[in-house]
Amino acid sequence: MKLASFEIGGHPEIGLVAGTRIISLTRALPGLPGSMVEVIVHWQSVRAAIGELHLDSAPGFPLADVVLRAPIARPGKVMAIGMNYADHVAESGAKPPAHQVWFTKTVNSVHAPYAPIKLPRVSNAVDYEAELVFIIGTAGRYISKLAAPGHVFGYCVGNDVSARDWQLRTPQWVLGKSFDTHGPFGPWITTADEVGDPHRLGIRTRVNGELRQQSNTRELIFDVFEQIAHLSEVMTLEPGDVVFSGTPGGVGAAMKPPVYLRDADRVQCEVDELGMIEAVCEAE
Numbered sequence: 001m002k003l004a005s006f007e008i009g010g011h012p013e014i015g016l017v018a019g020t021r022i023i024s025l026t027r028a029l030p031g032l033p034g035s036m037v038e039v040i041v042h043w044q045s046v047r048a049a050i051g052e053l054h055l056d057s058a059p060g061f062p063l064a065d066v067v068l069r070a071p072i073a074r075p076g077k078v079m080a081i082g083m084n085y086a087d088h089v090a091e092s093g094a095k096p097p098a099h100q101v102w103f104t105k106t107v108n109s110v111h112a113p114y115a116p117i118k119l120p121r122v123s124n125a126v127d128y129e130a131e132l133v134f135i136i137g138t139a140g141r142y143i144s145k146l147a148a149p150g151h152v153f154g155y156c157v158g159n160d161v162s163a164r165d166w167q168l169r170t171p172q173w174v175l176g177k178s179f180d181t182h183g184p185f186g187p188w189i190t191t192a193d194e195v196g197d198p199h200r201l202g203i204r205t206r207v208n209g210e211l212r213q214q215s216n217t218r219e220l221i222f223d224v225f226e227q228i229a230h231l232s233e234v235m236t237l238e239p240g241d242v243v244f245s246g247t248p249g250g251v252g253a254a255m256k257p258p259v260y261l262r263d264a265d266r267v268q269c270e271v272d273e274l275g276m277i278e279a280v281c282e283a284e
């Protein structure tokens, strides 16, 4: 299933994407929790209720008529791994990491899948990073790699927008990764059962139509389930937590000379089967 957070007439709703239509679960299922995190927490009963719906007659809208929001408005945490595709490690002039390299994108960075990305007045080096994003479904600590698939609720496309000047002038990347609007993801959550194996999906970025990144999630150095095992050694992963799983080669910072995002640039990030997110950049 494809679950979206959307608004129509300024009213926030949760929907089920069915082709070119979005069914309003908020309207069709009285008692549906108001937030996507709560829908995830109560997923067994919500899924059963969706199964009882007559989708053809359920209340809905043309997908084109609604505004998609970030699938999870306020995740408990947004974690992101760096240096996780060999070609991106090489273009960054780094060595393959012995350990998983983690940082957080603070939750203010969470942003809708088609909303403009702000180019902050204090940065001249804003860059894109297309990523497979996964959403935690079931809480856990010390989750084994073998058990990890059972803790994934679903997958999205993300853009780990990065202010390279801020990111790289200190050893700690968090500020450069956490500007407002710099964590768009979506366009919806495709549930894990629908995706199956997440390590076989083409991933790409286009800027103004020009192909910049093109790879496949099979190239992940540390795969999704190894990431869950490692992170959960440190922290309890909770329903609705958002994890960016790394970007392949082809970022603007690695071009010769580097090419950063400019006002009015159009950035499209896409992962096979999960959809595409798209933003026009806006100078602040």
Ligand code: MG
Residues within 6 Å of the ligand: 080, 081, 082, 129, 131, 160, 244, 246, 247
């Ligand atoms: Mg990244």
